[in-house]
Amino acid sequence: xxxxxxxxxxxxxxxxxxxxxxxxxxxxxxxxxxxxxxxxxxxxxxxxxxxxxxxxxxxxxxxxxxxxxxxxxxxxxxxxxxxxxxxxxxxxxxxxxxxxxxxxxxxxxxxxxxxxxxxxxxxxxxxxxxxxxxxxxxxxxxxxxxxxxxxxxxxxxxxxxxxxxxxxxxxxxxxxxxxxxxxxxxxxxxxxxxxxxxxxxxxxxxxxxxxxxxxxxxxxxxxxxxxxxxxxxxxxxxxxxxxxxxxxxxxxxxxxxxxxxxxxxxxxxxxxxxxxxxxxxxxxxxxxxxxxxxxxxxxxxxxxxxxxxxxxxxxxxxxxxxxxxxxx
Ligand SMILES: Cc1cc2nc3c(=O)[nH]c(=O)nc-3n(C[C@H](O)[C@H](O)[C@H](O)COP(=O)(O)O)c2cc1C
Numbered sequence: 295x296x297x298x299x300x301x302x303x304x305x306x307x308x309x310x311x312x313x314x315x316x317x318x319x320x321x322x323x324x325x326x327x328x329x330x331x332x333x334x335x336x337x338x339x340x341x342x343x344x345x346x347x348x349x350x351x352x353x354x355x356x357x358x359x360x361x362x363x364x365x366x367x368x369x370x371x372x373x374x375x376x377x378x379x380x381x382x383x384x385x386x387x388x389x390x391x392x393x394x395x396x397x398x399x400x401x402x403x404x405x406x407x408x409x410x411x412x413x414x415x416x417x418x419x420x421x422x423x424x425x426x427x428x429x430x431x432x433x434x435x436x437x438x439x440x441x442x443x444x445x446x447x448x449x450x451x452x453x454x455x456x457x458x459x460x461x462x463x464x465x466x467x468x469x470x471x472x473x474x475x476x477x478x479x480x481x482x483x484x485x486x487x488x489x490x491x492x493x494x495x496x497x498x499x500x501x502x503x504x505x506x507x508x509x510x511x512x513x514x515x516x517x518x519x520x521x522x523x524x525x526x527x528x529x530x531x532x533x534x535x536x537x538x539x540x541x542x543x544x545x546x547x548x549x550x551x552x553x554x555x556x557x558x559x560x561x562x563x564x565x566x567x568x569x570x571x572x573x574x575x576x577x578x579x580x581x582x583x584x585x586x587x588x589x590x591x592x593x594x595x596x597x598x599x600x601x602x603x604x605x606x607x608x609x610x611x612x613x614x615x616x617x618x619x620x621x622x
Contacts, residue, residue, distance in 0.1 A: 298429030305514030318559035338367030370421035423456035484511035500534030523579020546614035
C-alpha cells in the first residue's frame with residue numbers, strides 16, 4: 295500500500311493512542327513489524343498557545359520513518375498551522391483526528407464531533423491539505439451514533455479535497471471503546487473511496503487481521519489495544535498473512551528483554567519521575583500470561599524507581615523460568 299509516495303509495507307499499522315504511542319512505544323512497535331506508526335494526538339489549539347507538551351508530543355526519534363503526526367481540532371486555520379508544524383518536525387504524513395470521543399474534546403467541536411458537521415469537517419481537511427506538501431490522512435469513527443453513520447459520505451468528500459488515505463475505526467462515538475467493532479462500516483466506506491483504506495477496531499489476533507483484509511476490502515489493518523504488552527503482534531500478523539501459520543508466542547526471556555528496553559527508553563525520554571508511573575500498567579501487561587504472575591503484576595502498581603522496576607522484572611523472569619522448567 296502507498297500513501298502518496300510513502301510505501302507502507304507490510305500493511306500493518308500501530309494506532310495513534312494518547313498516553314501510549316510515544317517515541318518509545320513506536321520504536322518497539324516498528325522493531326516488531328509495524329510499518330507505519332502515528333504519534334499521540336496533538337491539540338491544534340494548545341499548539342497555537344505554544345503548549346510545551348504539544349511540541350514535545352511532536353518530537354520524533356532520529357531516523358524515525360515513516361511516521362505520522364496526528365493533529366486534533368476543528369478550526370481550519372489552527373489545524374493548517376498545526377499541520378505545518380508537524381511537517382517542520384519531520385512527519386512523513388499528517389493525520390487528522392475525527393474519532394476522539396472524550397467529552398472535553400467533543401465539547402469544543404473537535405474529534406468525533408466533526409462527524410456531525412460535514413461542511414466543517416471538509417473545511418478542516420481542505421485547509422490542512424492546502425497547508426502542507428506531505429500527504430494528509432483522516433482517522434475517523436463510523437459516525438456519532440448508530441442513527442448517524444456519516445463516515446461513508448464524509449470519506450468521499452475528504453478524498454475529493456485531497457485526503458490520501460482514510461483510517462476507519464469501526465465504532466461510533468456512542469460505542470466508545472466497549473461495544474464490539476462492526477466491520478461492516480469499513481465495507482461501507484470502501485464502496486465510496488478509491489484512496490487506501492485502513493481498517494481498525496478489534497484486530498486482536500492474526501486471524502482477525504486476515505479476516506478484516508479479506509472481508510472488508512481494507513488495504514491495511516491498524517492495531518490498537520492488542521499491542522499493549524504484546525508488540526510481537528505485528529510480526530505474528532505479518533507471518534500469518536504470509537504463510538497461514540502461527541509464530542510461537544515470545545518466551546519469558548524475550549518479554550523481560552522487551553519490558554526492560556521499553557522501561558529504559560521511557561526513562562531516557564521522560565525522566566524517571568514521569569516514566570515510572572506511566573510504565574506501571576505497561577510493565578504489568580508484559581508480565582501477563584505465566585502462572586503465578588498476578589502477584590508480580592500487582593507489585594508493578596507500587597513501583598517508584600527504575601531500579602525497583604528492573605529488580606521486579608528480573609524477579610519475575612526467575613519465577614517464569616522456574617515455571618517453564620516445571621512444565622517441561
Ligand atoms: C488509550 C487509548 C488512547 C487513544 N488515543 C487516540 C488518539 O490519540 N488518537 C486517535 O485517533 N485514536 C486514539 N485511540 C483510538 C485507537 O487509535 C483505536 O482507534 C481504538 O483503540 C480501536 O482500536 P483497537 O480495537 O485495536 O484498540 C486511543 C485508544 C486508546 C485505547
